[in-house]
Amino acid sequence: MTDNKFLVGIYDDERVVLKAVEKVRESGIKIHEVFTPFPVHGLGHALGYKMPRMGVPAFLFGMTGTVCAFLLTFWTMGVDWPMNVGGKNFFPFPTNIPIVFELTVLFAAFGMAFTFFFMEGLGPTVKPLIFDPRSTDDKFIMAIDLGNNISVTEGVISDTLKDSGAIEVNIKEV
Amino acid sequence: MEVVSPIREKLVTGNKSYHDVTVDVCRHVEDEPTKEWKIAFGVSLLVLAYGSFWLGKTWWEGLGIWGLNKTVNWAWDITNFVWWVGIGHAGTLISAVLLLFRQKWRTSINRAAEAMTIFAVLCAASFILMHMGRPWLAYWALPLPNTFGSLWVNFNSPLIWDVFAISTYFSVSLLFWFIGMVPDLATIRDRATGVRKTIYGALSLGWTGGARSWERYEDLSLILAGLATPLVLSVHTIVSFDFATSVIPGWHTTIFPPYFVAGAIFSGFAMVQNLMLFTRVVYKLEDYITLEHIGLMNKIILVTGSVVGVAYITEFFIAAYSGVQYERYAFFNRATGPLWWSYAAMMSCNVLSPQIFWFRKMRENIVVSFVIAVIVNIGMWFERFVIIVTSLHRDYLPSSWTYFTPRMGDIGDYIFSFGFFFTLFFLFTKFLPVINMAEVKAVMRSSSEMKEEPKKVTA
Numbered sequence: 001m002t003d004n005k006f007l008v009g010i011y012d013d014e015r016v017v018l019k020a021v022e023k024v025r026e027s028g029i030k031i032h033e034v035f036t037p038f039p040v041h042g043l044g045h046a047l048g049y050k051m052p053r054m055g056v057p058a059f060l061f062g063m064t065g066t067v068c069a070f071l072l073t074f075w076t077m078g079v080d081w082p083m084n085v086g087g088k089n090f091f092p093f094p095t096n097i098p099i100v101f102e103l104t105v106l107f108a109a110f111g112m113a114f115t116f117f118f119m120e121g122l123g124p125t126v127k128p129l130i131f132d133p134r135s136t137d138d139k140f141i142m143a144i145d146l147g148n149n150i151s152v153t154e155g156v157i158s159d160t161l162k163d164s165g166a167i168e169v170n171i172k173e174v
Numbered sequence: 175m176e177v178v179s180p181i182r183e184k185l186v187t188g189n190k191s192y193h194d195v196t197v198d199v200c201r202h203v204e205d206e207p208t209k210e211w212k213i214a215f216g217v218s219l220l221v222l223a224y225g226s227f228w229l230g231k232t233w234w235e236g237l238g239i240w241g242l243n244k245t246v247n248w249a250w251d252i253t254n255f256v257w258w259v260g261i262g263h264a265g266t267l268i269s270a271v272l273l274l275f276r277q278k279w280r281t282s283i284n285r286a287a288e289a290m291t292i293f294a295v296l297c298a299a300s301f302i303l304m305h306m307g308r309p310w311l312a313y314w315a316l317p318l319p320n321t322f323g324s325l326w327v328n329f330n331s332p333l334i335w336d337v338f339a340i341s342t343y344f345s346v347s348l349l350f351w352f353i354g355m356v357p358d359l360a361t362i363r364d365r366a367t368g369v370r371k372t373i374y375g376a377l378s379l380g381w382t383g384g385a386r387s388w389e390r391y392e393d394l395s396l397i398l399a400g401l402a403t404p405l406v407l408s409v410h411t412i413v414s415f416d417f418a419t420s421v422i423p424g425w426h427t428t429i430f431p432p433y434f435v436a437g438a439i440f441s442g443f444a445m446v447q448n449l450m451l452f453t454r455v456v457y458k459l460e461d462y463i464t465l466e467h468i469g470l471m472n473k474i475i476l477v478t479g480s481v482v483g484v485a486y487i488t489e490f491f492i493a494a495y496s497g498v499q500y501e502r503y504a505f506f507n508r509a510t511g512p513l514w515w516s517y518a519a520m521m522s523c524n525v526l527s528p529q530i531f532w533f534r535k536m537r538e539n540i541v542v543s544f545v546i547a548v549i550v551n552i553g554m555w556f557e558r559f560v561i562i563v564t565s566l567h568r569d570y571l572p573s574s575w576t577y578f579t580p581r582m583g584d585i586g587d588y589i590f591s592f593g594f595f596f597t598l599f600f601l602f603t604k605f606l607p608v609i610n611m612a613e614v615k616a617v618m619r620s621s622s623e624m625k626e627e628p629k630k631v632t633a
Contacts, residue, residue: 014619033384037192037361038616044389052393058401072317076326085330098335098412102342105405109346109398113353116394117379120387122356126380133364136357136383138192138615 006032007154008131009142009161010168014040017140020164021046024142027160029152032143035135054112061111062104069103070096131172142166185279185617188461192615199609200362202457204370207604210456215600222593228586229304237307239583245576246566250584251305252416253558254591257441258298259340259413260434260554263406264442265291266347269354270402273395278620279470281613282462285358286453287446288351289606293598294445295344297591302340304587332415339412343405350398356381357391357612410438417561423504424565427492433485440478440524441554447471447547449599451540453608462609465538472528472537475550479528482557486525500570508564512577516560523553 011017018040024031025048034043044052077083078091117123135141144157161169190198207215232239242249265287272280303309315337317327327334359378366374381387414434417425447468454463493505509517527549530536537543568575602608 033386035383036385036388037196037383038357038612039388039392040385040616043385047385049386049389052390054390054393054397058397062401073329076317077329081320081326083325083328092330095330098332098408098415099329099338101408102335102338102405105401106342106345109349109401112394112397113349116390120390122379122381124376124379127375128360128380128382130364130382136361136364136381137196 004174005146006131006172006174007144007146007157007161008170008172009144009164009166010132010134010170011140011142011165012138012167013165014043014140016165017142018042018046020142020161020166023164024144024160029144029157029160030148032145032148035131035141035143037136037138037140040140054116057115058108058112061115062108064111065104065107066100068107069100072103073099129174132170143172185282185464185466186462186614187464190461190618192618195609195611195614195618196361196365198459198462199358199607199611200365202603203362203605203607204365208456211600211604214456215597215604218593218596218600220593221589222597225586225590225593228583229300229590232304232583232587233307233309235583237305237583239581240587241579241581241584243576243578245569245574246563246578248566249563249578250559250580250588251301253555253562254588255298255301255305256413256434256558256562257555258294258301258591258595260410260438260441260558261445261551262291262294262298262343262347262442263410263435263438264446265289265294266343266350266402266406267439267442268446269350270399270406273399274403278617279467281610281617282459282464282467283446283450283471284613285351285354285606285610286449286603286608288347288354289599289602290446290449291347291442292344292351293595293602294442295340295347296598297595299340299344300591300594301587302336332412332419335412336416339409343409346398346402346405350402353391353394353398354610354613355606357383358607358610361611362607407435410434422565422569423498423500424508424561426501427489429485429489429492433482433489436478436481436485437524437554437557440475440482441551443471443474443478444547444550444554447475447543448551451544451547453603457603457608459609462614465540468540468543469534469537472531472543472546475547476528476531479524479550483525486521503568504565507568508560511564511568513560513564513567516556516564520553520556520560523549524557527553 009020011020014036017034017036021031021034021043025046031047034047036043073096074091077096082090084090131143132139132141142161144161146154146157149157158169186195188194240249240251265284268280268287269284272284303312306312315327315334317329320326327337356378359374360381360383363371363374363378411431411434414430418427418430420426450463450471451468454460490505490509493501496502508514527546530542530546563578567578
């Protein structure tokens with residue numbers, strides 16, 4: 001892996017970092033990522049990220065659950081071993097609603113969560129790249145990959161970060 | 175974006191900065207356990223050990239050591255099961271339903287409430303295993319092929335719906351709890367060194383708190399809350415079907431699902447109230463769990479307690495109005511028969527005692543809140559006892575009429591569940607963050623007293 005050099009701007013207020021993101025992007029600098037201790041509303045929009053669509057995997061996995069549960073109850077009760085209970089239908093639809101509902105929720109929740117872990121590259125053995133350990137405490141960290149910003153000099157980026165309200169600007173080599 | 179509502183009290187007091195929140199919550203995980211914790215944990219372990227003896231005896235000797243008889247063939251075991259499942263409803267309700275309703279005050283209590291849910295559902299499940307008598311055949315409740323030794327499970331049976339409902343509820347609650355904890359585990363990881371860093375590093379899954387991760391994370395949490403909300407309502411609905419689909423007078427009523435759900439929320443909030451009042455003192459978290467939180471919890475206890483009261487009265491009225499003599503007798507016998515005292519305990523604990531919360535002074539009084547929450551939990555236990563035992567002890571055949579007296583087996587197994595619950599809860603309060611730091615920090619600016627640091631903003 002090639003050595004990457006990052007400039008790390010450290011902010012101590014989410015309102016400042018929100019304005020800073022806009023300012024830094026306006027000056028043509030590409031931001032690698034902003035790390036915050038809690039979700040800051042509007043930050044994704046300011047960074048130009050698309051709206052997250054976790055509902056898509058939730059729906060697809062949920063429908064898988066619905067179909068699996070229906071096939072399970074239908075096949076066992078209606079096909080493989082039909083039981084005659086007082087001459088009633090082998091497969092009465094209403095009594096299968098609870099099972100179908102529960103399995104729909106189960107599949108949707110776990111399918112969506114594991115999709116999220118997969119998309120974010122999260123896992124118990126993952127060694128995260130931490131630009132500054134204070135980003136999970138009380139600081140808001142803006143990381144800028146110098147390799148992605150060849151047209152702008154390091155000094156200009158550093159000054160832009162400081163102008164936008166960063167309390168510190170550090171260099172991190174990965 | 176910074177709207178300060180004048181109607182609401184501050185959610186976090188004491189002029190905290192974001193760093194103070196981290197320190198206040200992580201302190202308990204990082205420091206040596208306090209004396210109070212050691213005592214409480216030691217007592218829980220003793221209770222668990224005593225209960226485990228009775229659990230072992232139940233499985234060794236069989237269900238004969240319980241006080242059941244041919245007429246009253248369900249008693250404490252199912253009462254305890256329904257009671258614990260009910261308690262297990264508050265956690266997901268607080269995190270999921272209050273998240274959908276944008277109630278910011280949930281942030282200080284949701285983590286502990288979710289933990290409570292998970293432990294309570296485990297306690298409930300332990301009674302199913304006990305009642306099986308032969309717990310090594312518990313897998314018969316799963317839909318396994320005929321060739322495995324028994325027939326397919328009968329999907330027409332509400333007991334099978336229970337298996338699915340409770341295991342789904344447990345799994346999804348566990349997932350919701352864990353996902354909510356990932357950012358906080360990362361906070362602990364970044365402060366830790368050595369073995370603790372490795373363990374919390376693995377648990378936090380490599381979370382860094384990037385803006386894109388947070389966007390997806392929030393979307394995920396919202397959808398999980400949307401999925402968990404109908405799930406919470408479904409679980410106690412299905413538990414109530416265990417009774418409502420039978421033809422026993424006193425059980426065979428259509429009011430059961432909403433009535434059980436209201437009761438579940440009621441008892442769950444009471445248990446959360448007890449645990450929070452305890453935690454805030456032992457862990458010195460008075461700035462996070464304020465009188466405002468306690469008052470809001472008590473309002474929900476008041477509302478749900480009254481809903482349950484209306485359900486009791488409706489049930490009685492419908493029994494009288496139905497013109498079915500067996501139904502009428504079941505209810506008349508409930509209130510005036512040999513088990514009248516349990517009915518009286520249920521009515522006074524559940525319907526009358528929470529009415530004290532009409533007064534703000536009482537709602538925000540810690541001692542009153544604690545005592546009422548304990549009374550509500552006792553009352554809700556009696557509610558299940560009343561429904562189960564009084565409906566069974568006088569059935570269609572007067573020659574089988576009898577009375578139910580618990581034996582040490584019943585009591586010992588109930589004690590087991592308490593030991594199990596509190597042991598798990600104290601382990602949780604020691605090793606995991608009891609307050610959701612990320613969520614508290616996210617609502618602090620808009621709805622709390624907050625330390626403003628001097629700014630050198632040039633923008």
